[in-house]
Amino acid sequence: xxxxxxxxxxxxxxxxxxxxxxxxxxxxxxxxxxxxxxxxxxxxxxxxxxxxxxxxxxxxxxxxxxxxxxxxxxxxxxxxxxxxxxxxxxxxxxxxxxxxxxxxxxxxxxxxxxxxxxxxxxxxxxxxxxxxxxxxxxxxxxxxxxxxxxxxxxxxxxxxxxxxxxxxxxxxxxxxxxxxxxxxxxxxxxxxxxxxxxxxxxxxxxxxxxxxxxxxxxxxxxxxxxxxxxxxxxxxxxxxxxxxxxxxxxxxxxxxxxxxxxxxxxxxxxx
Amino acid sequence: xxxxxxxxxxxxxxxxxxxxxxxxxxxxxxxxxxxxxxxxxxxxxxxxxxxxxxxxxxxxxxxxxxxxxxxxxxxxxxxxxxxxxxxxxxxxxxxxxxxxxxxxxxxxxxxxxxxxxx
Numbered sequence: 001x002x003x004x005x006x007x008x009x010x011x012x013x014x015x016x017x018x019x020x021x022x023x024x025x026x027x028x029x030x031x032x033x034x035x036x037x038x039x040x041x042x043x044x045x046x047x048x049x050x051x052x053x054x055x056x057x058x059x060x061x062x063x064x065x066x067x068x069x070x071x072x073x074x075x076x077x078x079x080x081x082x083x084x085x086x087x088x089x090x091x092x093x094x095x096x097x098x099x100x101x102x103x104x105x106x107x108x109x110x111x112x113x114x115x116x117x118x119x120x121x122x123x124x125x126x127x128x129x130x131x132x133x134x135x136x137x138x139x140x141x142x143x144x145x146x147x148x149x150x151x152x153x154x155x156x157x158x159x160x161x162x163x164x165x166x167x168x169x170x171x172x173x174x175x176x177x178x179x180x181x182x183x184x185x186x187x188x189x190x191x192x193x194x195x196x197x198x199x200x201x202x203x204x205x206x207x208x209x210x211x212x213x214x215x216x217x218x219x220x221x222x223x224x225x226x227x228x229x230x231x232x233x234x235x236x237x238x239x240x241x242x243x244x245x246x247x248x249x250x251x252x253x254x255x256x257x258x259x260x261x262x263x264x265x266x267x268x269x270x271x
Numbered sequence: 272x273x274x275x276x277x278x279x280x281x282x283x284x285x286x287x288x289x290x291x292x293x294x295x296x297x298x299x300x301x302x303x304x305x306x307x308x309x310x311x312x313x314x315x316x317x318x319x320x321x322x323x324x325x326x327x328x329x330x331x332x333x334x335x336x337x338x339x340x341x342x343x344x345x346x347x348x349x350x351x352x353x354x355x356x357x358x359x360x361x362x363x364x365x366x367x368x369x370x371x372x373x374x375x376x377x378x379x380x381x382x383x384x385x386x387x388x389x
Binding site for chain 1 (some may be wrong): 276280281283284298300315316317318319320321322323325326340345346347
């Protein structure tokens with residue numbers, strides 16, 4: 001389905017204002033989009049201002065989040081932001097010394113072709129796990145200008161993830177904050193499938209003028225990437241439904257994040 | 272300054288639970304009913320309801336259910352759970368105590384203001 005420009009602008013503005021973590025932000029935007037798009041079908045000439053009036057301005061939505069958030073959640077978010085500042089400072093230091101990044105293959109799962117090198121720089125492996133975790137979470141949402149940069153970014157993200165996994169294995173696995181169950185995993189996959197279908201729908205009917213300013217792909221590339229991701233997710237979902245149990249759900253969880261979602265997320269229809 | 276928005280904070284949850292006591296509703300219906308039942312005095316746009324709804328679902332006060340509407344659209348209906356009903360009762364009792372206290376505090380002020388203005 002073609003996402004009208006006012007809806008895109010509105011959803012982007014809301015996303016920028018939301019004072020919560022990325023996972024919660026993503027859930028919120030998906031739910032809001034499910035309400036906005038049918039409204040746009042009935043009111044195709046609606047402007048972004050009308051959407052604000054109907055669904056709430058980005059600021060009022062942010063205020064409502066703050067008014068319902070626990071102080072511990074807000075403190076956690078503040079702490080995460082401070083860790084991000086530290087992580088960005090560390091990353092800047094790494095990037096200043098050279099033009100790429102060394103990931104020491106502590107983990108045999110990292111294929112050699114994914115290692116990016118620069119000699120003499122501070123390796124990511126020397127950063128504390130807290131900084132790496134923040135980098136892992138935040139780097140995924142850093143916009144890039146070219147397909148090459150986008151791919152480089154995802155190789156880095158995957159490498160950081162693998163490094164964190166190997167440290168976790170070496171030190172003893174931490175208790176997950178939320179138990180990974182088959183139902184939780186299935187929900188995540190279904191959400192990603194829904195997301196891909198929305199992107200695929202947009203790609204099928206979009207005009208070149210619909211592409212965002214930060215689009216890194218042509219329409220055809222975007223459609224192809226969304227289809228590849230959808231195929232991978234669909235196959236994995238079938239495997240999970242058939243073979244996953246409560247005992248082996250965590251293993252499927254790791255595979256989901258390291259193998260199924262390793263394809264670059266198409267960046268062309270940001271919302 | 273919009274004082275009404277300040278007063279609204281902390282009561283949206285109670286409004287949502289009270290409306291869901293009657294029937295299962297989706298986001299837009301909740302937003303519309305809040306406006307209608309308050310005589311348009313209180314406006315909570317649908318988008319501003321979601322954080323409250325998420326919090327209530329996490330706490331087990333309400334549950335949500337996706338219903339397919341048409342080929343592509345889904346709608347999420349919310350249902351009041353027993354935990355939510357108990358919380359509503361507690362919140363409403365606290366709210367009554369609070370507003371009674373506030374009213375008696377301000378009643379003296381209202382008389383004084385009338386005297387000053389006149």
